[in-house]
Amino acid sequence: MKISGFTMGKNISKLYYPMKESVLSILPLVDEFIVVLGDSDPGDTTRGELESIGSDKIKIIDSVWDTGKYSSGTIYAQQTHLAKKHCSGDWLFYIQADEVVHEKFLPVIKQRCEDLLHDREVDGLLFKYLHFWGDYWHFHESHGWYRNEIRIIRNDRDIIPWRDAQSFRKIPDFDGISYNQKAGTFKLKVAEVDAYIYHYGWVRPPRYMKSKSIVFNSHYNKKQQSGIPSERKLKKMTFDYGVLNNLPVFQGSHPSVMKDKIAEFDWGDQLQYSGKRNRNRAPHKHEKLRYRVLSFIEKYLLFGTPVGEFKNYKLIRKAPA
Numbered sequence: 001m002k003i004s005g006f007t008m009g010k011n012i013s014k015l016y017y018p019m020k021e022s023v024l025s026i027l028p029l030v031d032e033f034i035v036v037l038g039d040s041d042p043g044d045t046t047r048g049e050l051e052s053i054g055s056d057k058i059k060i061i062d063s064v065w066d067t068g069k070y071s072s073g074t075i076y077a078q079q080t081h082l083a084k085k086h087c088s089g090d091w092l093f094y095i096q097a098d099e100v101v102h103e104k105f106l107p108v109i110k111q112r113c114e115d116l117l118h119d120r121e122v123d124g125l126l127f128k129y130l131h132f133w134g135d136y137w138h139f140h141e142s143h144g145w146y147r148n149e150i151r152i153i154r155n156d157r158d159i160i161p162w163r164d165a166q167s168f169r170k171i172p173d174f175d176g177i178s179y180n181q182k183a184g185t186f187k188l189k190v191a192e193v194d195a196y197i198y199h200y201g202w203v204r205p206p207r208y209m210k211s212k213s214i215v216f217n218s219h220y221n222k223k224q225q226s227g228i229p230s231e232r233k234l235k236k237m238t239f240d241y242g243v244l245n246n247l248p249v250f251q252g253s254h255p256s257v258m259k260d261k262i263a264e265f266d267w268g269d270q271l272q273y274s275g276k277r278n279r280n281r282a283p284h285k286h287e288k289l290r291y292r293v294l295s296f297i298e299k300y301l302l303f304g305t306p307v308g309e310f311k312n313y314k315l316i317r318k319a320p321a
Helices: 019-026 046-051 074-085 103-116 206-218 256-263 289-301
Strands: 003-009 032-037 058-062 091-094 124-133 148-154 159-162 167-170 186-202 313-315
Touching: 003 019, 003 074, 019 032, 019 046, 019 256, 032 046, 032 074, 046 058, 074 091, 074 159, 103 124, 103 186, 124 313, 148 167, 148 186
Parallel strands: 003 032, 003 091, 032 058, 124 186, 186 313
Antiparallel strands: 091 148, 124 148, 159 167, 167 186
């Protein structure tokens, strides 16, 4: 059995992504790791960070982003698809640049891949998620945050990154462009794996978080592409995470590869841990009354069962061997 890891990115280091940690976290599990790097700004250090790992498993593929051809966020899918095409494993482990796997889950994941290798009914593996917010000690479990996602897929040419590559679908005879298409697509049949993805995409200094939000949104909205503020203006803009003490506190341990990253945490004085929400900004989704009510119902009345959650997969029960 061979497992390939793959990911993509552009200007990662400037936006405070833990891509190096993402790669390191699953490197012991995979036989190769494909990274597609887009044409980045001259000051981006992502390539150097990856090369500093010093592993011959890592293969860097250079690419050029064409957001005109691949709009509405599909540039992420196209770049992810490019990385997937370079993979040679039986199973392909897709990890985004802000996702990390705890080392305690690696044996569990490997065993699950071995157990289901020849079960052709299974297209992929479904992981649980921890979404950290603001710092490394608060996380989301509220309505509207996805609780599961596909991160390991079978090496099948018909399995395509879908929409903005948060997930995958089967698209026979794919035309190479229509990553947003619904017609003629099929949800993957997946089995659960008892492992978590630690999502750190919302853990960064407020200035970096604001920059990330603006740049990220520009890839979905053509009107915003020409309206990105200059780097000088971006430095003066900050993101308001809201009151963190309204969120659950993380009691577990972080992946060991995150030790140095967590040690760099120095923006606690820029966060709000108590008091009332700033009414001068639009509320975050989890602060809105509707979502607070739904979160309460899910947690205390339905024992964690989500209400109206969109699931881009078909879950099939497969007991451990």
